[in-house]
Amino acid sequence: MEKTSPTLDQILSIRPLVGVETPQWSPDGSRIAFVSSLGGTTNLWSMPSKGGFPTRLTVSMGDVNFLASRAPLWASTDNYLSYISKKTGTDEVWLWPTDGSEEIQLTHLGGLIHSMAWSPDGQSVAVACNRNGAYEIYRVDVPSGEAHRLTEGPLYAVNPVFTPDGKHIAYVRLDDTWEDHDVMIITRDGKDSRVVAVDTDFFDYTYGKTFGTPNVSADNKTVVFRSQRSGHTNIWTAPIDGGEPAALAPEEAEQDNAVWSPSGRQVAFTSNNNGTLEIRVSDAGNGGSRAIFSPGIGVCSNLQWSPDGTAIAFRYGTPTTPADIWTVSLKDGHASQLTDASPGGGLTERLMKPEKMAFKSFDGLTIHGYLYSPSDKSQKYPGLLYIHGGPTNQFYDDLQVNVQYLVQRGYVVLLPNIRGSSGYGKVFEEANDKDWGGGDLKDAIAGRDYLKGLKYVDAENIGIMGRSYGGILSMCAISFAPGAFQAAVPISGYGDWPSLQAEMELRHNKMQVHEFGSFEENSDVWYDCSPFYKIENATTPTFVLHGEGKDPSSDASRLFAVEMKRLYKTVEYKVYHNDGYYVDAPANVRQLLLDVADFLDRYLKAG
Structure with a gap:
């Protein structure tokens, strides 16, 4: 039978089943959670990390405000999976209990939520919210929802992340032009604020999301961030206790999605060469990197290490296939496709x-x-x-x-x-x-x-x-x-x-x-x-x-x-x-x- 050109409805049916949010490994590494409209409405789903049929987790996840992310995150204790939703009118953090009990509205901040992170002990979350007109950092106790404001505007404070020992919170402070960024660190109670790294002349249209999250290594000694100081947007590192920043693995390409391995010895990131995004891994401190997943064509994004550090989950799509969830092994580079959003009948082959x-x-x-x-x-x-x-x-x-x-x-x-x-x-x-x-x-x-x-x-x-x-x-x-x-x-x-x-x-x-x-x-x-x-x-x-x-x-x-x-x-x-x-x-x-x-x-x- 001669192949015909796809219709408009067929073309529009070729869309990702997984959301743009980063896929999340469960703390034991057995499952991967993701946002999907697979059931007709947007909800949280999970699937076995080795592949298999997905399971719907939430019943009514709701929507988020324009430019906001649902930001699904597992608590390290595995008792909650959090997400952001405006189903009560404003963006708030919600908790889906893994024991199947009723969902909990954790925050009642009443503002837009830019970003958030769990503490290592699962007893609190750090949230960037604009309740008072500028984005500020809050620590919110779990499950009570008691909120503690840790920073004060008017300068935006976003992208909070706990240090692995749970004693401090690193975040990004923007200047009024959104061109200069300070990587800051405070105690979990908001005290002893100090600057870890300063970056200038890097306009951040998404007020922090372009610069990225200042993730901290497992030994609590080093932070990663994006910078254009070399002439290209590369990943840089800086000592938490002070010192000059250094390029992680310099190249004439645009780097993004930097995440530390659980051991803190490696950093994975994406490298963009003329629109093709591959996954590379750098042994921190050696100045180089190696390709882990380099398909030749396509876009890799939203990286996350498995809890045992043996694999990376990510989204991958091409000009003729929608983005799906994949994993790649650090040992042998073997890549596995876990979801498949391409319609049957060879439709994508006709694109x-x-x-x-x-x-x-x-x-x-x-x-x-x-x-x-x-x-x-x-x-x-x-x-x-x-x-x-x-x-x-x-x-x-x-x-x-x-x-x-x-x-x-x-x-x-x-x-x-x-x-x-x-x-x-x-x-x-x-x-x-x-x-x-x-x-x-x-x-x-x-x-x-x-x-x-x-x-x-x-x-x-x-x-x-x-x-x-x-x-x-x-x-x-x-x-x-x-x-x-x-x-x-x-x-x-x-x-x-x-x-x-x-x-x-x-x-x-x-x-x-x-x-x-x-x-x-x-x-x-x-x-x-x-x-x-x-x-x-x-x-x-x-x-x-x-x-x-x-x-x-x-x-x-x-x-x-x-x-x-x-x-x-x-x-x-x-x-x-x-x-x-x-x-x-x-x-x-x-x-x-x-x-x-x-x-x-x-x-x-x-x-």
């Missing part, structure tokens, strides 16, 4: 495998990316530039269902990691500072020219689209490069930075000051990087769309579309209801993809 490619931009800078093409290259197809969010983000070797659908609809899609992207060093990441819609847009136009050079691409019909920053750059293409593209689809973008200062959520405001400089001293940059003020130049047919009804929200897309209509530009506009600004609800995502493809067909295929 398009991207080609990694690179091209030169206007100034000679090399831009890496992914090229998705229909399998039949005997005819010409319209081209499409698909821009990622961020801009401090990148495309990886992971599943892009939106792109897969557009390829099936007959488009050649290029995903460029333009200047400003992460993953290629600090200089590259900062290359579009104070220049949004400048060099980054020229990179996109160079990508367009790359597509034009492909024999199976219709050079006269190339579009641009993206969400968030991808929507912003699409707006820039409309206003700053009229005629460069024949269709544009800015999804949940922003076009007027001076006016948005009063509307944007705090993380966006911090990012804009980092990227543009303060408005008071750099107002010209804020206006020059705002495509709203050059809409009169637009010649590109445009489809503006976004969600509304839930947090986060913004009026930016509507105002951009209204201004285009006021100036008699060709624009269509649609809102997806009962959703956040970025459109994540499954039913809305499905309709959005249909709407986008229909729009692109009308303007890129009509001829």
Whole structure:
């Protein structure tokens, strides 16, 4: 039987069954807990660590607030599995008793919870909560829920972790710009606060999650953290008692997910080379590392050591398979897949495998990316530039269902990691500072020219689209490069930075000051990087769309579309209801993809 192209519903069915949270080994190493919607609603599940059928643990786990993590964690005593939920209205820590008794709401802090950790004796948890307007560290007794505030704002204190002896808590303190971080340590009662390590000039859009948790070695002597001080985001170590930080295993790659082995002699981490993330292990202090799981393509993340230190659990997915839970043996490197979210019938085999490619931009800078093409290259197809969010983000070797659908609809899609992207060093990441819609847009136009050079691409019909920053750059293409593209689809973008200062959520405001400089001293940059003020130049047919009804929200897309209509530009506009600004609800995502493809067909295929 001839294989047919997958339908939209089939493509959207290819999604992970495990959540984005780190899989958690039980204290005895026999099971691995994870978050999943396997039963139709999101809950905690566990499965044997050697593989087997999963068991649902919670009955009604509930949701979390925007940007929050459910953060499932085992207590070392094995009597509780904790998680974060807003089922009472605000994020709180809940305990699932392993004896099957009724779940317990541990905290009653009434704020957003950023991060948390268990004490080694299982008698308390450390929580970062913004009850008082800034994130502060609390120690909460188990199971009574009595809370003790250990730090005071206004500077954010996040990512708390107990030292293995249980006597101290290490955490991260951010400065007001979220660019500088101090690794701090206090007693479990909040006393004797001191600085362990100082890191500067590393903007943290997620107020601590980019920098990471300052995990402490088993001998209580060394802490690990992320830093860009070498020019690349690497894992660094620092002595708890004071001393100069040192790179764990320096390389010209982006490192993340650092976790100590139970013995404290090794550190596992992920290494990102051009979007491929492998697992490496370093013997602490020797300056080198070795690959433990290096598949050649795909993304490894969310590492956790087994309690006996013989294996690592992690999430792993590829451009044609959703992320699943795997384990890898430290002894022989044997990897085992424990879950399988790929639908049957060989559906994932019918997805398009991207080609990694690179091209030169206007100034000679090399831009890496992914090229998705229909399998039949005997005819010409319209081209499409698909821009990622961020801009401090990148495309990886992971599943892009939106792109897969557009390829099936007959488009050649290029995903460029333009200047400003992460993953290629600090200089590259900062290359579009104070220049949004400048060099980054020229990179996109160079990508367009790359597509034009492909024999199976219709050079006269190339579009641009993206969400968030991808929507912003699409707006820039409309206003700053009229005629460069024949269709544009800015999804949940922003076009007027001076006016948005009063509307944007705090993380966006911090990012804009980092990227543009303060408005008071750099107002010209804020206006020059705002495509709203050059809409009169637009010649590109445009489809503006976004969600509304839930947090986060913004009026930016509507105002951009209204201004285009006021100036008699060709624009269509649609809102997806009962959703956040970025459109994540499954039913809305499905309709959005249909709407986008229909729009692109009308303007890129009509001829």
